[in-house]
Amino acid sequence: MPNLPDLEAWAIFAKVVELRSFTAAAEDLGVSKATVSKAVTRLEKSLGVQLLHRSSRRLALTESGRELAGRAQQLLSLGEEAEDAARDDAANPRGLVRLAAPMSFGIAHVGPALPDFFARYPDIAVDLHLADAVVDIVAGGFDAALRIGALPDSSLRARRLGAVERHLVAAQAYVERRGRPEHPSDLKDHDCLCYAYLPNPESWRFTHKGGEEAQVRPSGPLRANNSDAMMPALKAGHGIALVPDFMLAQHGGTKGLVTLLPDWSPPPIALHLVTPPGRERPARVTVLVDFLAERFAGLCAETAGSRRENG
Template sequence: MDRLTEMEAFATVVDQGGFTDAARKMGISKSAVSKHVSALEARLGARLLNRTTRRVSPTEIGLAYYDRARRVLNDAGEADALVTSMQSAPSGLLRISVATDFGVNHISPVLSDFLTEYPDITVNMVLNTRYVELISEGFDMAIRIGEQEDSSLRARRLCETSQRMIASPGYLQKFGRPQRLEDLNEHKLLHYSSQAAGNVWKITTASGEKRQIRSNGWLTVNDGQSLLNAAISGLGIALLPSFLYADALRQGLVEDVMPALPGETLGIYAVYPPGRFTQPKVRAFIDFLVQTYAEKGPDSW
């Protein structure tokens, strides 16, 4: 007889308190349940149930075996559910957290294509500039940029962006183009206020040395698009990702302030809670983004 069926028959008898109710629960005859349990006891060489005319109860060994058997049966049920889920069409509410700059410029424009392809999914996209706790705040996934510090989350690299200092031609004509990193101390810098380190730029020199540039800055704001607008209008120099400034650079509205410096490359990731399997709706959206951004980055935005 099938070992799993024997375990199920025994566990169901314990759960239901007797063979009759167990047979009704399993949809088989009472004699079939009895045969499964007897076969299990014979195979194990132990009596698992105390049988009287009035009631059936597990023996001490039977109770210990029941605990383990129930775990095995639950795992088997989860395995079946996993296969069913993996093959089912993606559906349900997908709640995602995205950095405002990237969400507005590169997620929002493609959502219609995704929702058309997966009409049974609904999306709740939250744009913010802070680090969110996915599980405690109820998010299915997030799009994050740069080094991923939370190793407890699963992450899939979508594409890359580069980070450079940009300024308008008018600003550089009026204030001059810095030739060395030290020259930045004499310039008007535009800062992103959500940086954990404060008004500090981390720059890689041509030799590969990591340098930190500290300045009070002329403008500090927690929105990259606002910094780009300020740079275009000639207010100063901003350190921004290519996915934000690429169009302005192509149009000649801004220039690379120090083109001799290597661009800082940052990964763009889809992150989601760990688990035994990825929900179909999450997997579908990540696969969609991977395909969408296949030709993007680090400088081709």
């Protein structure tokens, strides 16, 4: 594999030609005169030609130096333009951000939040991918993703936006018809409406406020890979479901529903914003991440407060 061009040496050579002095170039670049001299010598050695005639009084281009000086200046100008553009992007973020989010949460909350984001950052476009399945943001080329759950250890950078509480609920009509479970083990005798993308959808786990743990295998008439799809069957009294608080909030709260096993809690989950590994990210991604963090941290607090008031 050929060596990469010595862009630093080309840029220093261009600055020497521009200012006609090693000393002036060193002062302009903020480096030592020796650094400038070594860079030009390194470039001459790499090219196999002499670029400058040096003397104590005079600095002159050789024939090869004259031929290459223009190209060196072009390289320096392109580098300066690239840095100026990067600084401008940091001050005025622009470009495309690819964002992944859960389907129901994305429709109910991400979509409605974007107009405010676009008003604040009119030069940024968002490619929004909605799916309840967890996407590989690195392989998929995403800049960020919202995730609801307990995050496994990974190399991704994660920002916790707030807790998401889940509630075991059923319609009043279902409770009147089938009775109220008194212990998680009673759920095996009930119709359960199951969300397919739980970390372990085959098992519901609960912890009592006194410390006892219980686990049950739910079964029932519906298993769906989207929470919104379960809500009509839940409201119509066809079973019991574990529903996150934001989903209850967007479907009328707990009106018409009964909270079951209030002294038992499922494993805690939270809303997270994850980004690929790495320390630096474009300004357009940073401002979107900060905007969503601000917007949805408040949402988590609101839904938790609303649930307490309704409860």
